[in-house]
Amino acid sequence: NAGVTQTPKFRVLKTGQSMTLLCAQDMNHEYMYWYRQDPGMGLRLIHYSVGEGTTAKGEVPDGYNVSRLKKQNFLLGLESAAPSQTSVYFCASSETGAYNEQFFGPGTRLTVL
Amino acid sequence: GIQVEQSPPDLILQEGANSTLRCNFSDSVNNLQWFHQNPWGQLINLFYIPSGTKQNGRLSATTVATERYSLLYISSSQTTDSGVYFCAVGESGGFKTIFGAGTRLFVKA
Numbered sequence: 154n155a156g157v158t159q160t161p162k163f164r165v166l167k168t169g170q171s172m173t174l175l176c177a178q179d180m181n182h183e184y185m186y187w188y189r190q191d192p193g194m195g196l197r198l199i200h201y202s203v204g205e206g207t208t209a210k211g212e213v214p215d216g217y218n219v220s221r222l223k224k225q226n227f228l229l230g231l232e233s234a235a236p237s238q239t240s241v242y243f244c245a246s247s248e249t250g251a252y253n254e255q256f257f258g259p260g261t262r263l264t265v266l
Numbered sequence: 267g268i269q270v271e272q273s274p275p276d277l278i279l280q281e282g283a284n285s286t287l288r289c290n291f292s293d294s295v296n297n298l299q300w301f302h303q304n305p306w307g308q309l310i311n312l313f314y315i316p317s318g319t320k321q322n323g324r325l326s327a328t329t330v331a332t333e334r335y336s337l338l339y340i341s342s343s344q345t346t347d348s349g350v351y352f353c354a355v356g357e358s359g360g361f362k363t364i365f366g367a368g369t370r371l372f373v374k375a
Contacts, residue, residue, distance in 0.1 A: 184361065195270075195352055195365030203361060211362060241307060254299060254314040255354070255363060260307050 154179050157258035159244050165264045166234045174229040174261050176244030184247045185227035186211075186255065187219060189240040196243060202227055234265045268293045268357050272366035279343045279373045287338040287369045289353030296356040298329050300338050303350040303368070312338070312351075343373045 160175045176185065183204050188196035188211075198211030202221040216238060218230045227246075231238060242261045247253040269292040279285055289298070300312040313320050313327040315336065320327055324343075329336040340347055350368040357364060 186363070188365075193367075195367045196354075197365070198362055201361060209361070243309065253297070254311065256311065257301075257309040260309075262307075 156180065157244055157246055157256055159242075159258040159261050161261060162259065163262050165266065166231075167266050168235060170234050171230070171232050172234065172263075173231075174242055174244075174263075176227045176229070176246075176258060177225055178227075178244075178246040178256075179225065180246060180248075180256070181224070182246035182248050182256075183224075184249060184253075185221065186245040186247075187217070187227065187229045188243045188245065189213065189238075190243060190260075191240050199229065199242075234263075236265045239263060239265045267362075268295065268355060268364050270353060270355055270364050270366035272351075272353055272369050274369060275367065276370045277372070279371065281343060281345060281373055281375050283343050283373075284339070284341045285343060285371070287340070287351055287353075287371075289336040289338070289355075289366055291334050291336075291353075291355050293334070294358040295331070295334075296358050298331075298336050298356070299354045299363075300327055300336070301352040301354065302347075303352060305349055309352075340371075343371075345373045345375050347371060348373050 186201040187199040200219040205224040244258040245255040247255045297316040302310045353366045
């Protein structure tokens with residue numbers, strides 16, 4: 154099992170460009186999450202999904218959109234990237250919700266110039 | 267929302283020393299996890315410990331949910347223990363996990 158994988162690992166964007174980050178998990182987990190980590194800080198929840206076809210906002214959702222068309226995939230989109238979105242993005246999954254252990258992907262380092 | 271505080275924020279140890287990291291949380295939680303973020307940025311699950319005590323090699327953790335804190339013990343520290351240790355709690359009755367700001371550990375050879 155690969156666990157949780159993220160694509161791409163690194164990306165540099167110019168202000169105003171768009172991109173999509175892909176997260177995939179092979180553990181048949183219901184719940185998936187997108188976090189961002191800024192220097193010297195813990196992770197902050199952007200959006201999450203409690204199952205295929207569902208999404209919900211986390212702590213810092215502005216400027217991001219998500220989709221969960223397939224149970225194993227969770228996509229994070231930036232429609233018009235801003236320098237404030239320079240960060241490391243982590244995806245995670247768990248069997249169910251807050252009662253269960255979360256497993257994290259390796260992260261995507263995004264720089265917006 | 268739940269507040270999660272970790273202490274100390276920074277810690278420098280000589281190889282072989284022991285240490286205790288603390289995580290305080292402000293409200294009831296469904297679960298609690300400890301993670302190690304290594305120097306390459308990878309998040310490694312250490313413990314899933316909503317209550318009680320667990321041990322894994324040189325690491326052990328204790329959560330006292332009624333008093334809203336958890337402790338992570340590192341014994342006989344090694345240079346490979348360096349990195350950032352995060353505590354994360356699952357909010358009671360909800361779906362979200364809240365992270366503390368972390369404890370940055372450096373172990374000197």
